[in-house]
Amino acid sequence: MANTTAAPADASHDGSRRDFLFLATGAGLAVGAAAVAWPFVSSMAPDADVIAAGAPIEVDLTPIQDGQIVNVFWRGKLIFVRKLTSKEVTDMKGVPLSAMIEPAAFDSRVKNGHDQWLVVYGNCTHLGCVPIGHQGNFEGWACPCHGSQFDAVGRVRRGPAPINLPIPPYAFQTDTKIRIGEQGGKGEA
């Protein structure tokens, strides 16, 4: 406001000190406000309980028939465990990389020595719907929402899905038992 009528005598030489004071205080208020925002943002992240509950799960493969798809959940996410028929294995090995949207060799989709077993996340990579098994033109899945199609090892073959169904971390404990939720071998947490 106007100090036109009676400006304090020391206003001129005091100016820079005053500016600094105002600046420092303004900066302090801004820093304080920003610091307050952090706990609010942080509290929205998965909490300690949710993180801890994501423990690995074990899946027994013995009851699964050739060609059968089994649904399991890990960390609240749907996972398909599929036993491929030998025809599907042969067909999938024969698909040329050029025919794929995200080229991936058969070997990169299964664990070494376990050609029959496919473990993939069960949500379409387009917008997250659950594709229906044994449908579409590629012996795999077809998504009912927007028409994406995946082949028998979960590679996207027709859009709009941009990438293949991702593979969760898992490992074979024995030939008939897998552990989803960890990359390594036996006996780990």
Next chain:
Amino acid sequence: MSGTASTYVPKSRVAKWFESRLPIVGLVHSSFIAYPVPRNLNYFWTFGAILAAFLGIQIITGVWLAMHYEPSATGAFNSVEKIMRDVNYGWLLRYAHANGASMFFVAVYVHMFRALYYGSYKAPREVLYILGVIIYLLMMATAFLGYTLPWGQMSFWGATVITNILAAIPVVGDTIQSLLWGGYSVGNPTVNRFFSLHYLLPWMIAGVVVLHVWALHVTGQNNPAGIPIKSGKDAVPFTPYATVKDVFATVVFMILFAWFLFFMPNYLGHADNYIQANPAVTPAHIVPEWYFLPFYAILRAVPDKLGGVILMFSAVIILAFAPWLDTSRIRSCNYRPIYRQFMWVFLGVCFLLGWLGSQPPEGGYVIASQICTAYYFAHFLLVMPLCGLFETPKPLPGSIVESVTGPGRQISGAGMPAGAAAAPQVKG
């Protein structure tokens, strides 16, 4: 808001385009920037800003807590503990919300005392003041509903006691009670709907606060001298003078808040509320939160259910009649030598009632509660009207400037342009 003609002049073309379609910048400008403030306001007048800050704190922490809270009889207690243990900074959000409620009431009681002491309820500010009483009532309801949500023993039994109070209302009491319960006792439907209402009421508070501020900006602020702004010298513009003072006071008040939040987070609560609700066991001492204690003492002072309830509600409602119970021609206690003393005694009685509310209802405590209750009402019904009639007030200063400097002295520095300052005080 509407009381002052806006002095805001948009500069850029975009601002002009916008202002001619929605004059919100002009509204903010006239309410919080150019708005004339009496230059003699003391720190009692910063509590409006502090209250606004706490309304914001409560709403924001509350919205965030609601992301994790589970409003059910089986889930509530555990979800609150999950917030305390597992959610990142969940303990901070919850303790800020719980202690924020207490600080909100500390501030509102200072604000109310200010209004009573300096006669801010007197004409032309009756509507402004009554809106304040409504905000206070809404705050009480919100705080009570919120306290039931952790579903501890005090939550459960507090809800039981208060809903039984409502059952004392003749004819419709039982219906109101069962509508609140959603069952035959306080239970799962109760906590579910209390959560819904606890989320609703703060927005109603915010709405009434807008009206409260609107009314304030029509009549202008009262001040310690209780006399209207007469010339530009009497006033300073809201920004920067009142804003910087408000921000300073708010930050100082936050130190007290932070102390309780970080070092005494459970001091203002009750240990019993860390025991999960148990309909079979009542805690030894059922005591409300500290900010309800004076009214609780009034409730228990009467050995009759309906009588106690009527008296307790009257104790709040009577505040709304202060503008007409006070017969004094002048506002500020600074110039009312006798009423001024009664005002301090009244404050003491309120503190005493609060303390009595925390004590067991037996023996001398009940008698003391009865005496204090009688005095509480006598203050409004006898002291207020009679003091105004018989008291000889001290001479009022000629102007706000004179109240600051003493008669006939000048003050350095400019105030407001005379025209702008005189506008809001229409009939002061």
Next chain:
Amino acid sequence: MAMTRVLSTTLAAAMAALLLGAPARAEDAHGGPVPPRVNWSFAGMFGRFDEAQLQRGFQVYKEVCSACHSMKLVSFRNLTQEGGPHFSASQVKALAATYQVKDGPNDSGDMFERPGRPADTFPPPFPNDQAAAAANGGKAPPDFSVIAKARTFSRGNLTFLYDWLPFVGYTEQGPDYIHGLINGYKDAPKDFALPEGGHYNLYYPGHIIAMPPPISDGQVTYPKDDKGQPVVPETTEQYGKDVGAFLMWAAEPHMMDRKALGFRVILFLIILSGLLYYVKKKVWADVGGEVHGLQPELHKAW
């Protein structure tokens, strides 16, 4: 003027009489010995949990209390917390695996038991409250998750006036009560009517407690130091302190974070308010300075 002074003095005296007169009666009704104040490491503004003490306290809980008292809200994983008991991840994993946890249903719809994992909460000793009550003379032993915050005691009517203040404040009623209770078993006074199955405890409200003395000297063997010497005495007094500290941690696991953040926040606010004070002073200097307090002519009158 003199009349008003008399008036206010009389009223003040009446209030004071009420204030001082009433508590005298209350002391009789609600008085009683107050648990002794333990010098807790976690008390005060800079209080820290003693990790070794929390480990010992957990040992006491596990070997003694957990036979009857559940701790449903605390997980095994919490025991690894730094500033808490700070057990290693492998220790906690091994500990969790010694418990059987109910899980399920499995693919065939059955519930089953499996070894515990760090993510599990402590399995309760009884399947439900009814079973706990039935096995303990009709009253379920309280859960221990937040017991240190759920217990308190009154030290008198007016301590609330200063208990919240910095440096003289007191918020450790909970663990003091736990320590006091464990050490509070005494022979009942001669004229005290102790009911069948009741035990006399100095600090329990009403003195009649259903729980028999839970622990005795030497009952829990603490780990020895490098030289094979005991680190702390194996006495009920020490057990009470250790389990009190452990239960305080269990009830308030983020206490150290809270106090550390609080110190920084308050320091920041003090500096900021100091800056704001000078900003305000500079701003108000333009209009001849701010007016404080009462009006000048009132200073003359009062």
